[in-house]
Amino acid sequence: MTAVDALLLALGAVAVGSALLVVATRHLVRAGLYLVVCLGAVAGMYLVLAAELVAWVQVLIYVGAVVVLLLFAVMLTRAPIGASDDLDRPGWPATLIGGGTGLGLAALLIDAYRWTTVQVPEAGTAERLGAQVFGSWVLPFEVLSVLLLSALVGAIVLSRPDIGTTRPARSSTGDGDEVPGERGRSR
Amino acid sequence: MRPVIPYVTAALLFGLGGYGVLRRRNAVLVLMAVELMLNAVNLILVTADTTAKAVLPHGGQVFALFVIVLAAAEIGVGLAIVLQLYRMRASVSVDAIPLAGHPPDESARAAARPGGAAPDHPHVSGDEPEGPR
Incomplete structure (x- = not known):
């Protein structure tokens, strides 16, 4: 067991x-903060596995954007x-299906890989990954940009209830910024 | 480096994510569990990049980047749906959603609107279920 294995074991633990705390805690905000710890540990595993760019993108997008959106x-x-x-x-x-799937x-993976060793490959720097993304994988990259745009438009359409209506009534423009608690009290 | 360690970590993360999706009642916590499952897939892809010798180098890491972008799109649309659900029902509990209930269709909304009785909340009456809440 080398230092790389010890690091991977610690970060994996x-x-x-x-x-486990994310799916078991009873505090909503704490679940988001435990998610930060989990995603940060996974980013550390990416660094140990020599995937530099993926690690930093994980920190930027997951820890920086997704968790903030969830909070x-x-x-x-x-x-x-x-x-x-x-x-x-x-x-x-849930215990049956989740535990069954995970274990x-x-x-399966333990049986496939046993206790074999592989060499840590050359680091996936931004230069090498960029050459791949804009060389061999250009078409999926462009399709992905279209998907991001459509997801953006879809989120806007979902969050504005006055878009789908055929007749723009005079009062329907005002409910985008409506406070939900007022609706709860008005019932 | 022993690839079995990150592989087993990813398998356990996926199992925990599936457990969370099925167990949690709050829709935001369900989305967090979905993020755990997506991270398990990313970890599998990055680890497979070190063990499998592919024709194109770093294919697994490129796919991990693609999955991260997909997760960003998914979380945007998912949170829009959750916030719309909260605006309609004042609750984000996923097992309080009537699956067989009638959706707020346009005719109900249009019928509720020209009366002018509730000008502030034109879409309230369309999406209410019949029974008591």
């Missing part, structure tokens, strides 16, 4: 432990501060 959603849906009791459903099927995949 941190990732799995914090992922925004937690705040915007008026999550209670402190522990909530109604976050979970009864968990037997089954782990057994």
Whole structure:
């Protein structure tokens, strides 16, 4: 067991432990913060596996953008501060399916790779990955840009309820910025 | 380097993500569990880049980048849906959504609007279920 293996084991233990806390904690905000720890540990594993660019993109997009969006959603849906009791459903099927999937995949991969060693490959720097992305994988890259644009338009259409209506009524422009709590009280 | 360590980590992360998707009731927590599963897939791809010798170098890392972009698009649309759900029902509990209920169609909205009884909330009456809440 070399230093690389020890690092991978430690980072993997941190990732799995914090992922367990993400799906088990009863505090909504803490689940987002444990997700930061988990994604950071996975980014560390990418660095050890010599995938530099993927590691930094993971830190930028996942930890920087996705988690912030998730925390925004937690705040915007008026999550209670402190522990909530109604976050979970009864968990037997979830335990069965999740545990079965995870342990089954782990057994499969352990059986496939045993305790073999491979060489750490040359580092995936931005120069090498850029040559690949803009060389061999240009078409998927462009399709992906179209998909991002359509996801953006879709999110805008979803969040504006006055877009789908055929007749622009005089009052329908005002409910985009409506406070949800007022609706709850007005019922 | 022993590739079995990141592979087993990714398998356990995927299992935990699947457990979270099925177990959690809050839609934002379901999205967090989906992020865990996407990260497990990314970890598999990056590790496979070190073990498998492909024709094109670094194919696994390029695909990991693509999956990260897909996750960003997914989280944008997913959070838009969650916020719209919260605006309609004042709750993000995924098992309170009536799957067989009638969606707020245009005729119900249009029928509710010209009365002018509730000018501030024109889409309230279209999306209410019949039973008690």
